[in-house]
Amino acid sequence: MARRRESAAGDGRPELTLTERARRAQLIEVTIELVAAKGYAGASLAAIAERAGITKAAVLYHFPTKAAVVRAAHEHALSALVGEVATAVEAAGPEDGPAAYIRSMVGHLRKHPRHTRMIIEAMTHDEGDHDPAARWRPLAELITVAGHARGASADGDARTTAIIIGGAIDAIVSEQLHDPDYDTAAAADLLVELLGRKLSP
Amino acid sequence: MARRRESAAGDGRPELTLTERARRAQLIEVTIELVAAKGYAGASLAAIAERAGITKAAVLYHFPTKAAVVRAAHEHALSALVGEVATAVEAAGPEDGPAAYIRSMVGHLRKHPRHTRMIIEAMTHDEGDHDPAARWRPLAELITVAGHARGASADGDARTTAIIIGGAIDAIVSEQLHDPDYDTAAAADLLVELLGRKLSP
């Protein structure tokens, strides 16, 4: 029971009017600002509506639920991150994929603290737990490829290694959120070094 | 303006009635169960009260706010964790402190999944951000001591190394929460190995 027209191509994407596009973009923008400033709980529908100059009900015309607003804002921030990381990884050779992944991800999150807070809050407060494997699988594949390229003995530890790296990145970025003077670039270098010793025994 | 008598020793700790002790313990117990089963949001005051067989207001007689209930449950779970880890670390030699820290912490969290969920939810949804340094400082000191004991060149990276290890532990434990078959012991071993290569170059 779609609340809105579908495009003629029938691809499932809704046709959006110009004002609707503008509103959605605006709502996503203020939601990112609010979540970054006051956390998930602080970003109430009333607060979002007030910053956008409309009412709660009007916000819920453009998005079905508050969770949908936050999800849209999350995906907006996330797509920027994965885009930059993917570009960096592709620019690097197969041997240096994991290092490029680590450095570009830490670098991006350092450059965009509001996006960082948004992504962390969304991951954290997400009710419907999305597949955790989505987080570590891309990195695990990079690690496997890099291991082959360096002629290391094939190990079945790619999953655990990726999980460790992912958790370490989260912790480094979180630390920078609390202490803006923390040197995340050096931390990323140390993490790359640790991984390097494992990949090139 | 204390709501309750203080002990004769004047040490600031309130004297608790037998029934009060029992109620607090019961409330902490049901809160841990609820948070573990349905997350922070699912553990409403009404749900806690219902499981305990009393009313919302009765819960708020024993604790000033919902946050206080959750905090008490969190501290209960946390004290068991730090107790076990501290014992394990003291039993190990100075060289093996970090390894004992990693293995005992991962092991404890594997044995007590409900406590794990409780601790993670509390860390995650905590409004008043308590000092993040409290998380990495003890491990950083173990790392420094172990580095000296092994005669490694003194490095100023203990903080970052501890942050990385802490984040990695969180990720390993979280993964086990979603996939109960995940081999956390092997993951802890890999993490120890990674650290070992750094400490003994």
Place this chain on the structure above:
DNA sequence: GTCTATACCACGATAGAC
């Protein structure tokens, strides 16, 4: 000292008027 009853306000969400 322990608890129930009750009322209050903020929040997310729905229904329907304009």
Place this chain on the structure above:
DNA sequence: GTCTATCGTGGTATAGAC
């Protein structure tokens, strides 16, 4: 496309029964 009005729920405060 946006509004007002309203509802259910959640956390909290107070009064008072026992």
